[in-house]
Amino acid sequence: MRISADFSKCVRSYWRGSRCDKCVTACPAGALYIADGRVEAEPALCAGCGQCAAACPAGVFKLEGLGPRLSCREGAPCINALKLTDYVDLVEKYGEVEVDARCDECSLRGRGLEVLDEAVKLGLKVKAVRGRGGDVGRRMLLRAGMRQALRGEPPLQVARGSRGGCSTTSRSTWSGAPRGPWGLV
Numbered sequence: 401m402r403i404s405a406d407f408s409k410c411v412r413s414y415w416r417g418s419r420c421d422k423c424v425t426a427c428p429a430g431a432l433y434i435a436d437g438r439v440e441a442e443p444a445l446c447a448g449c450g451q452c453a454a455a456c457p458a459g460v461f462k463l464e465g466l467g468p469r470l471s472c473r474e475g476a477p478c479i480n481a482l483k484l485t486d487y488v489d490l491v492e493k494y495g496e497v498e499v500d501a502r503c504d505e506c507s508l509r510g511r512g513l514e515v516l517d518e519a520v521k522l523g524l525k526v527k528a529v530r531g532r533g534g535d536v537g538r539r540m541l542l543r544a545g546m547r548q549a550l551r552g553e554p555p556l557q558v559a560r561g562s563r564g565g566c567s568t569t570s571r572s573t574w575s576g577a578p579r580g581p582w583g584l585v
Contacts, residue, residue, distance in 0.1 A: 401448060401463070401464070401465045401466060401467075401475055401476055401477060401555065402448070402464050402465055402555050402556070402557055403446065403448065403450060403452070403453060403461050403462065403463055403464070403477070403555055403556050403557065404461070404462045404464055404557045404558075404559060405441060405452075405460055405461050405462075405556060405557065405558045405559065406460060406462075406559045407438075407439060407441075407460060407558065407559075408559075409458050409459055409460045410438075410439055410458060410460050411457075411458050412434075412437060412438050412439055413438065416437055420457070420458075421434060421439075422455040422456060422457065423439065423452040423455050423456045423460065423461065424439060425455070426451040426452055426454065426455035427451060427452050428447065428449060428451060428508065429445050429446060429447040429449070430442075430445055431443065431444075431445035431446040431447070431556060432452060439460075441556060441558050443555075443556040443557065443558060446555045446556035447555070448475065448477060448555030448556075449472065449477055449478045449480075449481065449508065450463055450477030450478055450480070450481025450482075451478060451480060451481060451508065453477070453481045454480050454481045454482075454483075454510070454511075463477055463481060463482075463486065466486070466490060467494070468490065468493075468494035468495075468496065468497055468498065469497075469498045469500075470482070470490075470497065470498070470499045470500065471499075471500035472500065473500060474500075476500075478508050478512065479499060479500075479501060479503065479512035479513070479515075479516060480508060480509070480510040480511060480512035481512070482512065482515060482516075483515065484515055484518055484519055484522075487515075487516075487519040487524055487526055488519075488524065491524045491525050491526065495525065496525040496526075496527065497524075497525065497526050497527070498526075498527045498528075498529065499516055499526060499527065499528050499529065500529050501513060501516055501528045501529060501530050502529060502530065502531045504531070516528055
């Protein structure tokens, strides 16, 4: 699973007055931040949770490589990142989808369970595993992202758009970059 990002779609890349920071605020790993009025990315920090894809109203982030079994405990994105159209596409591709929805105690819990319930009510072949699974949250997702990055394949893949604007940078080139909401950036 990976997340591709096309920052040419970002509102900040073509409207410098934009104050949108939804993806930056949603990212629990601090892989996204704002510098010089643009969204910047540090792919090596990405945990692969997909919270940025769920938060972005412009469609900058796209989840790729999803399989018939979705579990954040096994490297898939958090179910909060999935939209109803994602479930429809997966059921069309695989026939049936199994979703680990043991989110009761998770700190990242959001609208994911509502969207999952909506998919089930529509009659999609989605099997949900429910119950208490503990807090997967940031710590487990960060570990999964680090394992993927150590293998040389960070979950976040950034494509540079034709409009310029947003980009990726190396942490070694930072000079006073703004801090993220968790103080990680």
